[in-house]
Amino acid sequence: MARRQAPGTRERILRVASRLFQENGVRAVGMQQVVEEVGLGKSLLYREFDGKDDLVAAWLRESDAAWWAAVDAALAPHDGDPAGQLLALVELVAAAAASPGFHGCVFYNTSSEFRDDDHPARQEALAHLRRMRGRLETLAGAAGAAHPGALADELMLVVGGMYATGAALGPDGPVRAGVAAAGSAIARHCATGH
Amino acid sequence: MARRQAPGTRERILRVASRLFQENGVRAVGMQQVVEEVGLGKSLLYREFDGKDDLVAAWLRESDAAWWAAVDAALAPHDGDPAGQLLALVELVAAAAASPGFHGCVFYNTSSEFRDDDHPARQEALAHLRRMRGRLETLAGAAGAAHPGALADELMLVVGGMYATGAALGPDGPVRAGVAAAGSAIARHCATGH
DNA sequence: TCAGTCCTGGACCGATCGGTCCGTAACCGC
């Protein structure tokens, strides 16, 4: 009948777009640039995705899934030790924020690039950040924090701070203080007695 | 000889540009939109500024100056009490991050929009953030912190976290926990004895 | 009042944006 559709096209596009968006920001990357670096024509891209907004949203969904997979891997060794898992999660963020070529958390960055609440990219980004806080609160509760929500908020502060300063001030900046600050917060909220 | 140049043109442009950049982000605002909202022609804008990059840099310089003026005003009541000034500075950030229509710290936002280290806007933004950390370290030293740099880093984390989460999660999110976390950090680092 | 000067608004420029569409050729069933 006809030639067969090449497999893995969507994944290839997503991989290239992910790298470009991460390194340069979404608004700074044009669709033309994406297809050129993928080595495909535009029609392929627009068959796989409805438009740039859809591509960006798909990228964020994939990044979200990859993040939680990394979290699961980092938390597994501390199974049964929620306080240790809390610290391991912060350490995972610290490692990301201190890695070479880090340009900020893609979810915070993208939510700041698209301010319209109706924009799908913003919705995906904010949903991820809410999930992040939710996970922290769950772990905080399991760790026996007196006020799980308060501990989760404090850890979100540390995490957000590491992302922001890691991108702006480099890996030798405040990022180094993050894990210690988180440990102090966890200890303070989970102190047994009274 | 000729008609005189209308006074205050530069200031009017900067005020409009400041509002647009703050609300929408820099890349989302076109020069056409700026001149339309100012009600002037493009030639005026390009006589006052060398181009968009220059306009953005000038906006950041003005925002930087305005910020330090606000800091001075907030710290004045606590003259002679560096620890209190540290807390007042954090409270100033918390108030900004919780204010309605807050869309993130313009310096963090702009540094994430322009990743090229040679870009004047990025340079202005990063310079502001370094000044911010420097001010915190100076105050931390005056407050008798055992390790002023460490306290400054921890407070930068709280500040960056409040900016990030204030924009993404709203004023009722982790921002509320920021001042308490900062107070705890200050007390821990400035504990007298041992 | 008139001539001269230069401020001013907006038409205009090439480049690039996100997105559409068509000619070509690769591949299939027969």
Add this chain to the structure above:
DNA sequence: GCGGTTACGGACCGATCGGTCCAGGACTGA
């Protein structure tokens, strides 16, 4: 091998980007 079908690359679209430039007129000095 051949005809039909469909995947594909890239030419092309209008809109908008940052930036330039010019015709017109408002103001000044005499």
